[in-house]
Amino acid sequence: MAGTNEYVYPEKWLNKASAGDRVASELRMRIISGQIESGSKLSENQLAAEFSVSRSPIREALKVLASENLIRLERMGAVVLELTEKEIQEIYDVRLLIETFVFERLVKKDNQELVKELSKTLEMMKIAIKYKDPDDFSFQDVLFHETIIRSIGHSHIFMIWKNLKPTLESLILLSMRIRFKEKYDDFDRIIRNHELYIEAIDKKDRDLMVKSLHQNFDDVQGSVEDLWTSQQTFSKGVE
Amino acid sequence: MAGTNEYVYPEKWLNKASAGDRVASELRMRIISGQIESGSKLSENQLAAEFSVSRSPIREALKVLASENLIRLERMGAVVLELTEKEIQEIYDVRLLIETFVFERLVKKDNQELVKELSKTLEMMKIAIKYKDPDDFSFQDVLFHETIIRSIGHSHIFMIWKNLKPTLESLILLSMRIRFKEKYDDFDRIIRNHELYIEAIDKKDRDLMVKSLHQNFDDVQGSVEDLWTSQQTFSKGVE
DNA sequence: GTCATAATACTTGTATACAAGTATACTTGA
């Protein structure tokens, strides 16, 4: 796969991925980071040439991105949708919706195993910080939330997560890369937030959970703003 | 498209649909109705032969069904998943989750247009009942809920709906076909429920909304049970 | 210059071909 631009999606996350998955992951990152401007038109042939693959994997990738609301498939070409403040807020809404649902299930369960698993993931996050690896950190961060959601064994709620995950992953990845450069001490707070979240689950403390959840959201929210400003820096002036 | 079985999905809903969409819709109906037993293995070549199309649309259809949790794509072949009581309950959960979210948004808005639209749809449902057309009725029933969800202009909540819709549509379709034959007077109650729902939106009455919502769910829930029993009748004895 | 029409260069959806990998069945040796 050789194109005009460098690849921004971590290659190590694409071990056994098909060409279609690779293209989808890469395009997603470029769209969310603003490297591909909203309103752009993507055509299958053009992308196939750019990524040096055939149309088959490209079609697959476009279907995926359309299901994530990042592009809209039209008669001729796919248009890149804008990731507005409203969009970010909507993702926030959905996360709040499913994570509170999940928590209501958690308080009715024994979560000893879950807490142990989360603690492990948190330790990994700390290591990632220590070695200044934003990609590893993001991976563990996403995994943290996925572990919680998966734990209640609700396949439809998990489906909603699966749809949301790629976008969220890209957002977190992009913002963490910036933070590792610019706001390194933010991570103390992020770690403490996650500790609070674990504690909330362990003690089945609703108030604590909602509090840490909101703070966690604010983290991403804040990061997104960083992302926008940073993006303006490297892409071009604002309109 | 010629196969061994009759097609159960309404052809008139497939006007401009691609071959992939047709196959997906038909397979979905057969899986949910139990015509294709859970645990069966589907292969692309076999399906391509059965539907007299190439593998391309089949691949597309399988991806769609996998995203709806109706099949699981494995290394070799796709296995048909079971639609258990638990699954039905989960769909119920998600509907409750998004429709209550939607209602919270509705109480902050002016819904005159929406109420008018819903009334129109309800009139159509009555006509469908009068002319004993379960397919038309199901279409309007699904449209009724889609109209409500769409009205708040929340693209991510709508995405969740879009994922849920095909399964729900199939469930409603199958159960309504049975009811039109066996329990014709159920429809009085269903219509009254929808009237209550409209009233709840119009008066922004949370309690009324929750009440009618639950009754509406119970309708589908009940229908599903009908579906299972009826299915046992025509497919084969229970294990 | 302007409008209508025709030619061209796109587009998508589907069919087919091929390569690489995996399970099944079958042989072969003891």
Place this chain on the structure above:
DNA sequence: TCAAGTATACTTGTATACAAGTATTATGAC
């Protein structure tokens, strides 16, 4: 009879070919 290895018939993922449709551009009549 059974184990090990090989052949065969599957499987998926990708590339390519083709048909039908749509936008754009060029052409020509007025």
